[in-house]
Amino acid sequence: MSALNPKIDQVGNVHQAMYQQIDQLLQHGLIASASYRSVTASTNSDAVADLQAFAQNAPTSWAEQPSLSAPSPVTLDEVLPRLYITDRQTGGRGRQGSSWDSSDDAVTFSLLIKLPSTPAIADLLSLAIGVAVARAIEFLCAPVRVKLKWPNDLCTLFGIDGSSVLQLCKLGGILIEANAAQLDCRVVGVGINLNEAPQIANPDALPALALAKLTGRALARHAAVAALIESTIEVLDELSEDPDSVLQQYRDRCALTGQQLSMQVGDQQIDGLCLGINHAGGLQLQTAGQVMSLRSGQVKKIRPQ
Structure with a gap:
């Protein structure tokens, strides 16, 4: 029996491959619950809204999930890590108030997680997520090498329009948010240019690049999501066990050192x-x-x- 109730969150027209992939993530225990919407303003905002609702004993997006419907109140530990994923994001945000919209040519998701208990480890969370996403991209797109531009950009070196001169191009970004309603949780937002890169109006910004442009082939979104979630959970475990190793992996990929x-x-x-x-x-x-x-x-x- 499926671990994901297809009626949760008014999913609408679910892409079957993505639905099956989320179900596998649930069955394998990589995530505890999931919210899949065809369109949403922001997956990060959806996660933050759930945190606030839970703190106020108001209805959350997981309230109707059969496996969690118990007479006693549901605890956060029962639903975390929780995946929020969408086919299209219409009102997303990045750092410094920038917009972060996406279509089904991109991978856009947020992961609601419990923050590591050690403050020193928690300080490295953003860097650890960068390492996790970089490793997933390198797995999907070998031999592509991902560079990390502090604090939250995923990049690579590429010759635009066939140029032999390589320049740093942006593959995606990360946005991590906290909320006063649950200070021991974090919302980890990830956006990746999968098969199409957005147009960038800011002349100072790095040029955007899609993974499909790097590999010369279209990439399946459901497969990318699986690799990204698996890598994220794996690196979060590594962060708790050996934070110095995760930090060194970030340093090895840092695009800014020496610049x-x-x-x-x-x-x-x-x-x-x-x-x-x-x-x-x-x-x-x-x-x-x-x-x-x-x-x-x-x-x-x-x-x-």
């Missing part, structure tokens, strides 16, 4: 040489006379050396 950068930190622009990632996951930037450890900020430009 001259222009950073936007709040309303301040800071220029300097990236020395890499420190033990707490911060960006080390050497400026005139000092080394700064940045916990947040946006890379506005990677300057030619």
Whole structure:
């Protein structure tokens, strides 16, 4: 019997391959519950709304799931990790208030997870998710090598329009959110350009690139989702057991180490040489006379050396 109730969340016209893939993830215990919508404004917003509703004893999207309908209140532990996935996202958001919309040519999902109990490990969560997604992409698209642009961009080197000059291109991004309703949980949002890349209006942004352009073939979305979820759960386990190993994997893929950068930190622009990632996951930037450890900020430009 299927572990996923097809009527949950008013799924609508479910793609059978995706439905079966989610069911396998549930049956194998990689996720505990799932919400699949053909269209939604934002998978991250859906997850945050559930957290807030649960904290207020209001109905959640998992309330009608038969396996969890018990007389006593459902605990979060029974439904986590919970996958929120959509065919099309119409009102998503990225960092710094940027939009993050997608079509069925992309993979867009959020994973609601319990935060690791150790604060030092929790600080590395964003980097760990980057490593997990990079490993999944490399598995799907070998021999593609993924670079990670701190703090949340997934990139690779590619010659645009057949050029022999390789430049850093964006394959996707990560957005991790917390909510005051449940401080021990995190919403991990992932978006990947699968078979089509969006048009980027910002002249300072990296050019967008689809995985299909790299591989020369269309990629099945359900297979990509399976690889991404499996890799994410695997790396989260690694993060709890050996955070130094996960941090080193990020450092090995860091696209910024050794590069001259222009950073936007709040309303301040800071220029300097990236020395890499420190033990707490911060960006080390050497400026005139000092080394700064940045916990947040946006890379506005990677300057030619």
